[in-house]
Amino acid sequence: MEDFEHELARMMRDTQANTPFEDQHRQRLQAGVRARRRARTVWMATGSALTIAGLGVGLEVLPSASAQGGPTVPHHQPTSTTAPVPLPTRTCTTVPAPIPTHTSTTVPVLIPTRTCTTAPAPIPTHTSTAK
Secondary structure, three states, X not given: OOHHHHHHHHHHHOOOOOOOOOHHHHHHXXXXXXXXXXXXXXXXXXXXXXXXXXXXXXXXXXXXXXXXXXXXXXXXXXXXXXXXXXOOEEEEEEEOOOOOOOOOOOOOOOOOEEEEEEEOOOOOOEEEEOO
């Protein structure tokens, strides 16, 4: 019992009190104590149910997570040495825009065109050594 309930029980049993509780007050206080006990019981049961549900979910998730993740011990993998990858060569040419003829008051602005070609890069050769 909590301190409140201990004090309440002592006050209700105390016969030396100058003015004892009346019956209606005593019943109301006892109903309050019962309500607090019920609330505490519901709180504890809810906490226990949530704990069990959390553990159940955790036990369901952990085995599937470890099965998907593979081994937890890292294995030595072969090291490979490769030459730097060559970049493809790109050549671009710009074609100048033709000079417009002035036939009206507005002058059209022509944009020069640019064409680019990319040559494929050679395929790098790999050499690997296992430790």
